[in-house]
Amino acid sequence: MERTSKGIRGQRLAAATFAALSGLPGVALAAREWNLQTPVTEIARQQYELHTFIFWICVIIFVGVFGVMFYSLFKHRKSVGHQAEQFHENTVVEIVWTVVPFLILFFMAYPATKTILAMKDTTASELTIKVTGYQWKWNYDYLQDGFGYYSNLTTPLAQIENREPKGEHYLLEVDNPMVVPVDTKVRVLITAGDVLHAWWVPAFGVKQDAIPGFVRDSWFRAEKVGTFRGQCAELCGKEHGFMPVVVEVKSKEDYAKWAAEQKAKVASAAEDPSKVWDEKALAERGEKVFAANCAACHQATGKGVPGAFPALDGSKLVLGPTAAQIALVLNGKAGTAMASFKQLSNTDLASVITYTRNAWSNKTGQAIQPAEIQAARK
Amino acid sequence: MSSIPHDHVAGHGHDAHDHRPSGIMRWVTTTNHKDIGTLYLWFSFTMFLVGGVMALTIRAELFQPGLQVVHPEFFNQLTSLHGLIMVFGAIMPAAVGFANWMIPLLIGAPDMAFARMNNWSFWLLPPAAILLITSLFVPGGSVSAGWTMYPPLTIEAGMGMDLVIFAVHIMGASSIMGSINIITTILNLRAPGMTLMKMPLFCWTWLITAYLLIAVMPVLAGAVTMLLTDRHFGTSFFNAAGGGDPVLFQHIFWFFGHPEVYIIILPAFGIISEILPVYSRKPLFGYASMVYAVAGIAILSFIVWAHHMFTVGMPTAGLLFYMYATMLIAVPTGVKVFNWLATMWKGSITFETPMLFALGFLFLFTMGGFTGLVCAIMPVDIQIHDTYYVVAHFHYVMVAGSLFAFFGGVYHWIPKWTGTMYSEKIGQWHFWLSLVFFNVAFFPQHFLGLAGMPRRIPDYATQFTDWNMVSSIGAFGFGLSQLVFLWAVIKCVRGDGEKAPAKPWEGATTLEWTLPSPVPYHTFETPPVVK
Amino acid sequence: MGSTTTGGQPAYYIPQPSHWPITGSVALLLMGMGAAFWFNGVAAGPWMVGTGFVILLVMLFGWFGTVIGESEARLYSKRVDMSFRWSMSWFIFSEVMFFAAFFGALFYVRNLSVPDLGAGSVTGNTLWPGYASQWPTAGPYVAEKFTPMGAIGIPLLNTIILLTSGVTLTIAHHALKAGHRGSLAFWLFATVALGFTFLGFQIYEYMHAYSELNLKLSSGVYGSTFFMLTGFHGAHVTIGAIMLLVMLGRVLKGHFDAQHHFAFEAAAWYWHFVDVVWLLLFVLVYWL
Ligand code: HEA
Ligand code: HEA
Ligand code: CUA
Numbered sequence A: 001m002e003r004t005s006k007g008i009r010g011q012r013l014a015a016a017t018f019a020a021l022s023g024l025p026g027v028a029l030a031a032r033e034w035n036l037q038t039p040v041t042e043i044a045r046q047q048y049e050l051h052t053f054i055f056w057i058c059v060i061i062f063v064g065v066f067g068v069m070f071y072s073l074f075k076h077r078k079s080v081g082h083q084a085e086q087f088h089e090n091t092v093v094e095i096v097w098t099v100v101p102f103l104i105l106f107f108m109a110y111p112a113t114k115t116i117l118a119m120k121d122t123t124a125s126e127l128t129i130k131v132t133g134y135q136w137k138w139n140y141d142y143l144q145d146g147f148g149y150y151s152n153l154t155t156p157l158a159q160i161e162n163r164e165p166k167g168e169h170y171l172l173e174v175d176n177p178m179v180v181p182v183d184t185k186v187r188v189l190i191t192a193g194d195v196l197h198a199w200w201v202p203a204f205g206v207k208q209d210a211i212p213g214f215v216r217d218s219w220f221r222a223e224k225v226g227t228f229r230g231q232c233a234e235l236c237g238k239e240h241g242f243m244p245v246v247v248e249v250k251s252k253e254d255y256a257k258w259a260a261e262q263k264a265k266v267a268s269a270a271e272d273p274s275k276v277w278d279e280k281a282l283a284e285r286g287e288k289v290f291a292a293n294c295a296a297c298h299q300a301t302g303k304g305v306p307g308a309f310p311a312l313d314g315s316k317l318v319l320g321p322t323a324a325q326i327a328l329v330l331n332g333k334a335g336t337a338m339a340s341f342k343q344l345s346n347t348d349l350a351s352v353i354t355y356t357r358n359a360w361s362n363k364t365g366q367a368i369q370p371a372e373i374q375a376a377r378k
Numbered sequence B: 001m002s003s004i005p006h007d008h009v010a011g012h013g014h015d016a017h018d019h020r021p022s023g024i025m026r027w028v029t030t031t032n033h034k035d036i037g038t039l040y041l042w043f044s045f046t047m048f049l050v051g052g053v054m055a056l057t058i059r060a061e062l063f064q065p066g067l068q069v070v071h072p073e074f075f076n077q078l079t080s081l082h083g084l085i086m087v088f089g090a091i092m093p094a095a096v097g098f099a100n101w102m103i104p105l106l107i108g109a110p111d112m113a114f115a116r117m118n119n120w121s122f123w124l125l126p127p128a129a130i131l132l133i134t135s136l137f138v139p140g141g142s143v144s145a146g147w148t149m150y151p152p153l154t155i156e157a158g159m160g161m162d163l164v165i166f167a168v169h170i171m172g173a174s175s176i177m178g179s180i181n182i183i184t185t186i187l188n189l190r191a192p193g194m195t196l197m198k199m200p201l202f203c204w205t206w207l208i209t210a211y212l213l214i215a216v217m218p219v220l221a222g223a224v225t226m227l228l229t230d231r232h233f234g235t236s237f238f239n240a241a242g243g244g245d246p247v248l249f250q251h252i253f254w255f256f257g258h259p260e261v262y263i264i265i266l267p268a269f270g271i272i273s274e275i276l277p278v279y280s281r282k283p284l285f286g287y288a289s290m291v292y293a294v295a296g297i298a299i300l301s302f303i304v305w306a307h308h309m310f311t312v313g314m315p316t317a318g319l320l321f322y323m324y325a326t327m328l329i330a331v332p333t334g335v336k337v338f339n340w341l342a343t344m345w346k347g348s349i350t351f352e353t354p355m356l357f358a359l360g361f362l363f364l365f366t367m368g369g370f371t372g373l374v375c376a377i378m379p380v381d382i383q384i385h386d387t388y389y390v391v392a393h394f395h396y397v398m399v400a401g402s403l404f405a406f407f408g409g410v411y412h413w414i415p416k417w418t419g420t421m422y423s424e425k426i427g428q429w430h431f432w433l434s435l436v437f438f439n440v441a442f443f444p445q446h447f448l449g450l451a452g453m454p455r456r457i458p459d460y461a462t463q464f465t466d467w468n469m470v471s472s473i474g475a476f477g478f479g480l481s482q483l484v485f486l487w488a489v490i491k492c493v494r495g496d497g498e499k500a501p502a503k504p505w506e507g508a509t510t511l512e513w514t515l516p517s518p519v520p521y522h523t524f525e526t527p528p529v530v531k
Numbered sequence C: 001m002g003s004t005t006t007g008g009q010p011a012y013y014i015p016q017p018s019h020w021p022i023t024g025s026v027a028l029l030l031m032g033m034g035a036a037f038w039f040n041g042v043a044a045g046p047w048m049v050g051t052g053f054v055i056l057l058v059m060l061f062g063w064f065g066t067v068i069g070e071s072e073a074r075l076y077s078k079r080v081d082m083s084f085r086w087s088m089s090w091f092i093f094s095e096v097m098f099f100a101a102f103f104g105a106l107f108y109v110r111n112l113s114v115p116d117l118g119a120g121s122v123t124g125n126t127l128w129p130g131y132a133s134q135w136p137t138a139g140p141y142v143a144e145k146f147t148p149m150g151a152i153g154i155p156l157l158n159t160i161i162l163l164t165s166g167v168t169l170t171i172a173h174h175a176l177k178a179g180h181r182g183s184l185a186f187w188l189f190a191t192v193a194l195g196f197t198f199l200g201f202q203i204y205e206y207m208h209a210y211s212e213l214n215l216k217l218s219s220g221v222y223g224s225t226f227f228m229l230t231g232f233h234g235a236h237v238t239i240g241a242i243m244l245l246v247m248l249g250r251v252l253k254g255h256f257d258a259q260h261h262f263a264f265e266a267a268a269w270y271w272h273f274v275d276v277v278w279l280l281l282f283v284l285v286y287w288l
């Protein structure tokens, strides 16, 4: 493994160096990854074609304009003895080169307008999914079916820190992708829970900012079964590069099956809030909840990031009265990155709080029960 | 007053009455437009190095996937400060430096209209820079939400953000004072006979730039003031819970930000318009339409801002309006490009370094303009917004655009400033190295963006590796090439080179070339008469 | 002297090197850094701001003192006078744009964001059920109730005061041009007095808002825009009043004559600008 990855890196380096030296990167490397991704929706196809169209118009103008320039540089050099003429005005050409670009722009604007009108038409959708961006994960809420879940990055830290070779879908893989049926108009309602994010799937031609406190909508109709990957496209803090968007398009039958399973899970997962847990069980579960929800800021070590995210290890608040900590985690702290976590279940909250009170050097020995969380909810 | 010894400048009567402190106090207290211009230019270059080192750290981190050089939160600070420092610390002060040095010489004025305030405009910049740099070292670090400072990220941030906000306030004050000075100088201090429509085009572009600055810097100040009160005094401008909207900040920011990009490019247009005629030995083509085109660009720049916000979810009418308005800017900009070509057409062209940079500018700026146009097509922007395509676009217009024009301007005028010719050989090396490495660094970023690589990320999916490596290599090459520039400049400053005649360029016609090289400390105390 | 002499008359006055600018820069550096420290609980913060402010005051006295001295020494030619006119106009334009940012924010929240948050829109239905968007509002989530500021009462009174002060100032200007110095001093004094009365009323109004109406900076966007716009305006009235006060001092010292009084005019321009902004505020913030 070690050798191959080094080998590839070596090759890449050589290729890159060669490209750099040749000054023509495009020629040196295989012509891959240099254009928009293959579209799988009508809108994305229109965007793709529009880009190609504009691109070629620009190339033609560019070649024309600079053809003239290089001709002039070549023919009207002093070194070939060209004498400067002294004209400095010509109303006719000046009008021509004002009007002609204007007309060209008109031809660009026309197809663009048609696509915009199509893009903004979110009516007659068959499925509505609410997408919420959080630091740093997505939540998908199937409004009509009453279930929803989080979608977290699954790329292991070891790969990110170069301790393991990178997998095929490095940084573009999640635990629970959004799942949608093929050939169905899906409307997405996009919002955010903390800061700005943007939900983006290149193959669908959808990119929509997720704005806390506001809902914006967009839509797509995927024409192909498969898995499609994108990323958060609005700077949202330190893990902005680590919040992929993955959408799995299933056949209509598979989708129906999947949706039914999800609904069943919701029903069975409804926990008994009055169940009493012991500290160990809670802390074990809490460790997972912590890793998924809190470690991004407070770090797995509980030491936080000095100046940005406080340490929970040894924190007065964590070691103090339980009510204060429950209130903080439940409601967040306005104006800071510490968001409300009330969307977690009572059991998850109870276990993560128990965990923080007993992990690292924190040894309170206390167990917080789900019922206490329930009571603290307003 | 005591008589302090001063520089030579023999045969200049007024020198006998000139009192100026020596040593460092000369520079701190100076009211001379040439001194202040020099200060601006050195400040700008220093900031260019600081911002450039940040850029290289970014490129080093992005050389390959995975995290290796810096932590993600520090990476974001680097990106944000790189943007802020390059825009406010490097490019804008360079443009003001040119204005200070050249406008009085070009219009035959004795100095700037408010020589003492001029000093303050400059000396506000170092405090702002200190605030920006200090922000890196306070708990929580500097601004990490991009140079655009979008809330809510900037609402949550630590003390560094406040330092940046105050730095922006101070830089704004500096720009406003500088602009008032420039406008007043141009409107009120022209030599007899120098009508507005006879002014060298550089003065026109700066007149209009200064107007843009006065119109939009206060708006930026307002925007960051609202950030400040949202952060500390409980207001809800950008918070939906209180009835505000994070997008409101974006509107206000880009109402400033779009004119800002023309503030960055218009002085460069002016310099190009001074250079091309000289080395083509032919008058500027279409002077009047050039002036109207610049004015047109400036006016349009106020109604296109939301093209930076095509993905926020605006209503259809808004999208269409901003797309059309943005596309229209291609028309006046095209007029400028065509006029420049026509200026060269049937000239008698030579290829000294300033001319090379002007040609590099023309070629690459136009390319950047075209990618801007691609961004303006709203459905296409859906795909490329917040990707490296945009990064490529703006480096083409700002680095190969403004920066190249400023390099050209330095080579063009440095004989006048220092009295020493730059080394043509070094200049040519600087140009060709910059040209090649610039493209190696930034051309592949178009591909990255199209293929889907978001900007402002410290780590990326493996399919983006190849182009990132190419880009990083180019960036380091480009950075190193700037040392060549430093060398060329230092040689001139030290007088190491051929002595410059008053008019080293055969095709030069403007007023500054009627003065000796180096220019005396005081010039045009009796205004020249322009026919 | 760095000025040019053509036939004994300075064509354009170029001042000597000056240490006032760098003094001002140090002041602003201290104030900026100090304020950042202060807002984040660093103990040195307030002291730095205080020191910076004192230095700034010294600088303002010194710098303006120098300018006044130069003016009184008749170093400024007609052309310099013209420069001052241009610069003051552009400075006021920059202030207009500063206010425009805040008025723009007011326009935006009233016409776009607040309606969008309310019932009927996707946002309102999904995230803020039960929030009926109306104006004034504290937003969908700020629970505390407040009473908005009415237009009749102090605001109307303040409008009348400011408008009157515009008239008294114009009378003073005419007196200056006609050389009636007594009348000039009187009407200028009246203007200054009206200005400070306005400020007094505004302070009272703020106290009233906080203590009786429960209207605060934190009362959602209404509170934010209300205090930001009126507060920013109030700061400008303060500056304008101080400028006029300085002019009054100079008048009493015998400065200015019928032809030579641009400082006075600049202060007057500024005052009228502040006046016009108030009219906009009165209509857009208090009334509508
Ligand atoms: C010097 C600075 C500068 C200049 C001059 C420009 C010029 C232009 N820019 Fe650029 N732009 C930036 C700096 C600049 N820009 C920056 C910094 C950003 C990113 C900010 C951030 O997010 O951080 C940005 C981002 C940006 C965006 C947002 C992208 C996104 O975030 O999704 C858009 C979208 O419309 C855009 C468009 C344009 C257009 C249409 C022009 C036009 O002015 C270009 C006009 C020129 C030409 C078109 C070429 C010459 C013309 C002809 C030869 C005539 C014939 C041509 C035709 C008929 C087509 N720019
Ligand atoms: C005019 C302004 C300007 C200039 C000149 C530059 C110059 C450069 N920029 Fe910058 N850039 C911006 C304005 C500018 N940039 C803006 C506004 C952003 C957006 C920020 C944001 O997202 O908020 C940005 C973002 C940006 C990014 C995207 C970062 C991200 O999204 O995370 C990258 C990445 O490659 C980049 C690279 C570079 C490089 C390699 C240079 C090079 O040209 C720099 C070359 C200069 C030097 C290197 C210094 C001089 C040389 C030396 C000091 C000698 C020593 C050198 C060596 C040891 C090699 N820039
Ligand atoms: Cu979420 Cu970027």
Ligand SMILES: [Cu+2]
Pocket (backbone or CB within 6 Å): B257, B258, B261, B304, B305, B307, B308
């Ligand atoms: Cu723009």
